[in-house]
Amino acid sequence: MKILVIGAGAWGTAMAVSSAARHQVTLWARDAGLVKNLQAGRINHRYLPGVVLPDSLLLQGGDVPLAQAVSGQDLIILATPVSAARTMLQSLQHASVPVAWLSKGFEAPLDTPSATSFAPFGLMVHEIRAQAAINLRAGVLSGPSFALEVARGQPTALVAASEHAEVRDALVAAFHSATLRVYANDDVVGVEVGGAVKNVLAIATGLCDGLQLGLNARAALITRGLAEMTRLGVALGARAETFTGLSGLGDLVLTATGDLSRNRKVGLLLAEGKTLAQAVDSLGHVAEGVYCARTVVQRAAGLGVEMPIAQSVVALLDGKLKPAEAVAALMGRGPTAELA
Helix, strand or coil: CEEEEECCCHHHHHHHHHHHCCCEEEEECCCHHHHHHHHHHCEECCCEEEEECCCCCEEECCCCCHHHHHCCCCEEEECCCHHHHHHHHHHCCCCCCCEEECCCCCCCCCCCCCCCCCCCCCCCHHHHHHHHCCCCCEEEEECCCCHHHHHCCCCEEEEEECCCHHHHHHHHHHHCCCCEEEEEECCHHHHHHHHHHHHHHHHHHHHHHHCCCCHHHHHHHHHHHHHHHHHHHHHCCCCHHHHHCHHHHHHHHHHHHCCCCHHHHHHHHHHCCCCHHHHHHHHCCCCHHHHHHHHHHHHHHHCCCCCHHHHHHHHHHCCCCCHHHHHHHHHCCCCCCCCC
16 A cells, blocks of 8 residues: 655654555655655654654655655545645645545634635634545544654554545555554544544643642543533534544543643643743644634634633633633532533
């Protein structure tokens, strides 16, 4: 199987490494200089230090046009940030092979929505595809996973979601292995909502742990966060049971509690008294929850969905609440039924 992975960040590199032992994999990056460094040292020092790229992994840079790189492939994987999804999907809209993305989150709201735009706020990638590449057979590969552990071959489980069986089958064939299990799902909306919202909730959990509120508080926050995620997902057309799976509960638990989680780290740093700018700058990588929290709350409000934890995160990031005040606001809410 010939696989093209577009984007040589941590995730793109990790998935390319994971599959290169079984398939002919090409890792393509727009930055030709980065690719030259990868070719010379066979290590992605910037995004995945310590992981040696296998000799079988082919590397191509921006000096090779994307159209040329795409030619002859059986599967195309987009491992770019959500901010690049629209441009990349437009470039691939006539691709005749399955395309899948790894990105999680929301596109920044368009300043001037087009005539085809159906929402005044940021969109998830499957919604971008509906605008930019409607005929593309596409899907998403998501779930509880840190890139470093996948690249090291540590046991991981992901979910391949698409409305097209061909795409799901291609993703399973490409990545399922002795160390990486890939489960199929046709609920693209649910998988994408889980992958996006868990980043926001991880900031809240990092704050909780940073303030040393205890394990009771952490458990309550994750559980109620899952309820918020599920409410939003169902309102957007997802199935509730998707959120008890890998892309919902699984990804939430990992991102909210794992030490490799950048979004959790933001919460921890805010609890220490760092400003948002200081917290983000110290990471060196993108923390998607910071950029999509407001969109999550906006979409929920537009659908009449209550998301008090996400709302508190936005108020915290905007500087309207201090860490202790955000906790007090959540604990001071009136009583309600658990399953309402």
